[in-house]
Amino acid sequence: MIAATVLLVVITLIIMGALLYWYASRVKRRLDAAPPAALAAQQPLIFTLSDTAAASLAHLSHEPILIKQAEDGLRVQLDTRPLVPIAILTDLAAAAALREIVAGASRQYGARWTALVIATGDGSVSVQRLS
Secondary structure, eight states, X not given: OXXXXXXXXXHHHHHHHHHHHHHHHHHHHXXXXXXXXXXXXXXXXXXXXXHHHHHHHHHHOSSOEEXXXXXXXXXXXXXXSOXXXXXXXXXXXXXXXXXXXXXXXXXXXXXXXEEEXXXXXXXXXXXXXXX
């Protein structure tokens, strides 16, 4: 009698485990099939800057600039340095150019986002949203 009960419990646990595995693998396949539509469909934003602003950004960093807009303010990362508030930038023209870019990107992306700003040689910048 006890052996039959133990066998029934073991069989029930095996069936429940198999059903759980099947459901989890189905959900994983569905998640892996398509990237998040909001981020995948976004093309980079392109902004044209004045010659002064473009030169200031080029002087600020030769690498892409990481910008993070959040409730606690705007932060930038230059080269391999940590994220810092934009207020500590000493180049006022570059800070103004970044604020102009952020204002345009915020219209498109909303209040919270992270993006890479890549300066091109013709005085324009590309803003690619990361999150």
